[in-house]
Amino acid sequence: MGDATEQQKRSDHPITIMYIIDTFLSPCGSPMQGGAEKQLGILASSLDPARFRPLVVQLAPRGAVPLADGTLGSARVFHLPTGKFFAPSGIRQVLRIARLAREERVDIIQTFFEKAEVMGWLARRLAGVPVWVTSRRDLGFKRKPVYDRIFRKSSRSCDSLVAVCRAAKEETVNREGFPAGKIEVIYNALETGTLTGGTTPARSRADLGLPAEGPLVGMVANFNFEIKGHRYFIEAASRVARDRSDVRFILVGDGALRADCERLARDIGLAERIHFLGKRGDVPAILAHLDVSVLCSTSEGLSNVIMESMAVGRPVVATRVGGNPELVNDGVTGLVVPPADSAALAEAVGALLDDPARAMAMGAAARRVAEERFSVRAMVGAHEKLYARLCLGKI
Numbered sequence: 001m002g003d004a005t006e007q008q009k010r011s012d013h014p015i016t017i018m019y020i021i022d023t024f025l026s027p028c029g030s031p032m033q034g035g036a037e038k039q040l041g042i043l044a045s046s047l048d049p050a051r052f053r054p055l056v057v058q059l060a061p062r063g064a065v066p067l068a069d070g071t072l073g074s075a076r077v078f079h080l081p082t083g084k085f086f087a088p089s090g091i092r093q094v095l096r097i098a099r100l101a102r103e104e105r106v107d108i109i110q111t112f113f114e115k116a117e118v119m120g121w122l123a124r125r126l127a128g129v130p131v132w133v134t135s136r137r138d139l140g141f142k143r144k145p146v147y148d149r150i151f152r153k154s155s156r157s158c159d160s161l162v163a164v165c166r167a168a169k170e171e172t173v174n175r176e177g178f179p180a181g182k183i184e185v186i187y188n189a190l191e192t193g194t195l196t197g198g199t200t201p202a203r204s205r206a207d208l209g210l211p212a213e214g215p216l217v218g219m220v221a222n223f224n225f226e227i228k229g230h231r232y233f234i235e236a237a238s239r240v241a242r243d244r245s246d247v248r249f250i251l252v253g254d255g256a257l258r259a260d261c262e263r264l265a266r267d268i269g270l271a272e273r274i275h276f277l278g279k280r281g282d283v284p285a286i287l288a289h290l291d292v293s294v295l296c297s298t299s300e301g302l303s304n305v306i307m308e309s310m311a312v313g314r315p316v317v318a319t320r321v322g323g324n325p326e327l328v329n330d331g332v333t334g335l336v337v338p339p340a341d342s343a344a345l346a347e348a349v350g351a352l353l354d355d356p357a358r359a360m361a362m363g364a365a366a367r368r369v370a371e372e373r374f375s376v377r378a379m380v381g382a383h384e385k386l387y388a389r390l391c392l393g394k395i
Helices: 004-011 035-046 088-103 114-127 145-157 166-176 192-196 230-243 258-267 283-287 304-311 342-354 356-373 376-391
Strands: 015-021 052-061 076-082 108-112 131-136 160-163 183-185 216-220 248-252 274-278 292-295 316-319 334-337
Touching: 015 035, 015 088, 015 114, 015 376, 035 052, 035 376, 052 088, 052 114, 076 088, 088 114, 108 114, 108 376, 114 131, 114 145, 131 166, 131 376, 145 166, 160 166, 160 376, 166 183, 216 230, 216 283, 216 304, 230 248, 230 258, 230 342, 248 283, 258 274, 283 304, 292 304, 292 342, 304 316, 304 356, 316 342, 334 342, 342 356
Parallel strands: 015 052, 015 108, 052 076, 108 131, 131 160, 160 183, 216 248, 216 292, 248 274, 292 316, 316 334
Antiparallel strands: none
């Protein structure tokens, strides 16, 4: 970065971080709020402004409506429309990112997801950015093999990788050959309101179109991927409903597979017992109504829904995949079952419905864990320490 005088000059200023993410907006142009997007929003808007200056680069489909400055606290937002990456337009965007990094005197580039990682890696090399951090938000179930080959090469120049759970770290080491010593496990954070909102539902069940009485079992997950396991939830619900006439089930979320799941519920005679609530903006309030919260995915990184369920004091039944066992302490804060096993899922849900006192104790324990481990301060503080350490002697 130049001579000692220049380094001293830079050290007197906040560390400038450029976050690059390629899924911040939906294809229709509306802001997306998936797990990674929420976490980046929390991080970028919560960094100590005296020490860090965040910038966010959105890689989004052409014609999408960009997020405005102020959306993420003090972070400046730059919108880069993108098309196919392996095309002249992709090369032009890499050059634009590199030019922006030089103009803004960026100290750290941190990337999220495949396209952002490749563009950030190349732009970092062109602009001479001192530090590059990448991330792994899941176990790579959607990733194309071509990216695995690229990542094995790009990882040689990566300074650090942030994994959302130990399972993601292990998968990255095994799949990509990334050095384990350069990986930091930093758990997601819950938005402050989720942790401080308490365990009492903020709205009535009638507002949700549900009966006022009776046990309620539910799952929050998008319907875009079969790995979310909606079929297993519905099959398990059928088993549970045979012996419990008063229990109701809810599924929150939307996506391409929703119609198929609604058809399955009708075919097995549960149309009146399973309520499809669609996409909601009040997930914690809905979770607070549940007697049992379920996540039966067959692949998972670190589930925000499990964390939110724990924060509102609800026991969780989750599958033994990805980071789920790191969140749910089997027998203490919930129950862990094998993936793709409707019978085991039904048995676990039934066990908690049959023993409300045990379920309540698990929910209380879950809330205590959430308050200790998933605060914004813990997540942001871990990133701030990582940034300071990586920049030492480099800027």
